[in-house]
Amino acid sequence: MGMFENFFMKAKGAVDALGEKAGQFVDVSKLNIRVAELKSDLKNEFESLGKTVYNCEKNHIDAAQETNTFVSNIDNIYIQIEELKKQIAEMKNKVICKFCNSANENNAIYCGKCGKKLDNAIAESSKDEDDDFSEFED
Ligand SMILES: [Zn+2]
Structure with a gap:
């Protein structure tokens, strides 16, 4: 009985340790995935900005109103990426x-x-x- 209990506790401990290790790995990689998503958003915003400027120029429309929205969206994405990079660096410095x-x-x-x-x-x-x-x- 004692031996069985001992084995059970050892097995449980190994599983718990594995789970926690995996959990902390997921946290950093989740942040990395989020950064990749934001970078792809950034690419889309730049692309849309380019198209908008092109269409406005072609149709002789003042692009300022439209481009302002894209510029603030892009700035917002840059801020989020910086914030995530800080978090990743912090997590890497932590035990x-x-x-x-x-x-x-x-x-x-x-x-x-x-x-x-x-x-x-x-x-x-x-x-x-x-x-x-x-x-x-x-
Ligand atoms: Zn502790």
Whole structure:
């Protein structure tokens, strides 16, 4: 019974860890997909702007009113892309706790939310040992 429970807990743990890893991957890739969508919107806006300017010129219509709308749409898309790129950069600089999934600063050793040791702490802990040695020498 104990062995079965142990196996079950191990299996569950492995699945949970997988799910959380996949979840954090999806978040960044979702943002990347959104950026790609916005870039395609941007292309469409530029194309429509070009067509509008062409039609206005051809029919001797003042294009200013029409082009203003496209210019503000395009500016709006640029702002959204910049915002998403900032978010992506931030996510890449964060360490996601595999226990509670909260984002921690890149140089954090322990999770700020659940207090468990973070994956990036391996290098940090060997540094700590060096510190201990220098203290011992003193
Ligand atoms: Zn945590």
